[in-house]
Amino acid sequence: MRKTIYTDPSIQSSEITPEPVFLNRRHLMKSAGGLASAAIASSMAPAKASTEALVYAPAGDRSLEDQLTPFKAVTSYNNFYEFGTDKDDPARYAESMTIDPWSVKVGGLVNQPGQLHLEDLLTGFDLEERIYRFRCVEAWSMVVPWVGFPLSDLLRRFEPKSEGRFVEFKTLYRRSEMRGTRSFTGVIDWPYVEGLRLDEAMHPLAFIAVGLYGKTLPHQNGAPVRLVVPWKYGFKSIKSIVEINVTEAQPRTSWQTLQPAEYGFYANVNPDVDHPRWSQGFERKLPSSVFRPNRVRTLPFNGYADQVADLYAGMDLRRDY
Numbered sequence: 001m002r003k004t005i006y007t008d009p010s011i012q013s014s015e016i017t018p019e020p021v022f023l024n025r026r027h028l029m030k031s032a033g034g035l036a037s038a039a040i041a042s043s044m045a046p047a048k049a050s051t052e053a054l055v056y057a058p059a060g061d062r063s064l065e066d067q068l069t070p071f072k073a074v075t076s077y078n079n080f081y082e083f084g085t086d087k088d089d090p091a092r093y094a095e096s097m098t099i100d101p102w103s104v105k106v107g108g109l110v111n112q113p114g115q116l117h118l119e120d121l122l123t124g125f126d127l128e129e130r131i132y133r134f135r136c137v138e139a140w141s142m143v144v145p146w147v148g149f150p151l152s153d154l155l156r157r158f159e160p161k162s163e164g165r166f167v168e169f170k171t172l173y174r175r176s177e178m179r180g181t182r183s184f185t186g187v188i189d190w191p192y193v194e195g196l197r198l199d200e201a202m203h204p205l206a207f208i209a210v211g212l213y214g215k216t217l218p219h220q221n222g223a224p225v226r227l228v229v230p231w232k233y234g235f236k237s238i239k240s241i242v243e244i245n246v247t248e249a250q251p252r253t254s255w256q257t258l259q260p261a262e263y264g265f266y267a268n269v270n271p272d273v274d275h276p277r278w279s280q281g282f283e284r285k286l287p288s289s290v291f292r293p294n295r296v297r298t299l300p301f302n303g304y305a306d307q308v309a310d311l312y313a314g315m316d317l318r319r320d321y
Contacts, residue, residue, distance in 0.1 A: 103116060137233040
């Protein structure tokens, strides 16, 4: 498995607590060199896989390990409204979601529509690890080591047609297992929907995650498969994906439908455009507290401007927010 690091040079190792899980994982990785992807799939298939370690042997520099947000913060402070609006609700209730079996349907304007089961996702793609900054619109951020593969690898398998211009994603909707969908009936039109322009989706930074911190995705973090778009606000990185469609028309996303004045389609991190109810000029790096607020300035495109700004050349990023 390859390791790629995409991170923000402004992150100081003193600002974010090291994650002890990484220290425990090193011994495992030393004995796991060259393990086949079938073994990775085996470790990730069970419904309770969120507690099981991925077995792989990444290569390359690990000097950024001490800049990571602690595993506990990454897995206990989440937005996943299908399970409630409080940040600890997903960690408390998301285990009720069945993730085995799981499949992702891919269709719309593609030449090869079809369906991938979880084992197909784990054995059919070259898994790698990427350390990404991850920022939520409420002005808090994390640095997370995700395990997965580029979204473009998945889309190319289904051969998007030339008239396809956007990609629509849908989250699992299962009322019996998702208490939040029962509480918010009439507020959010379930299932949760997100979207990207096709060129955004094909950008090498756009990532399908199946794990974090060398483990399978915990339920509250979007098990078993989610999107990570690191230059956009976190609500664009849709969790627990069950359907992907290539479309000609721009999809109407859930938050854009609910609050169009607050949540636009693009959702690029732009510190010069405030949310109507709070400033976007600063962020809190987790962990954060009253006595240690860990507050820093927000960077354009979440620190990835060099890689992605050309996607929006000529656009008014205040209007197309």
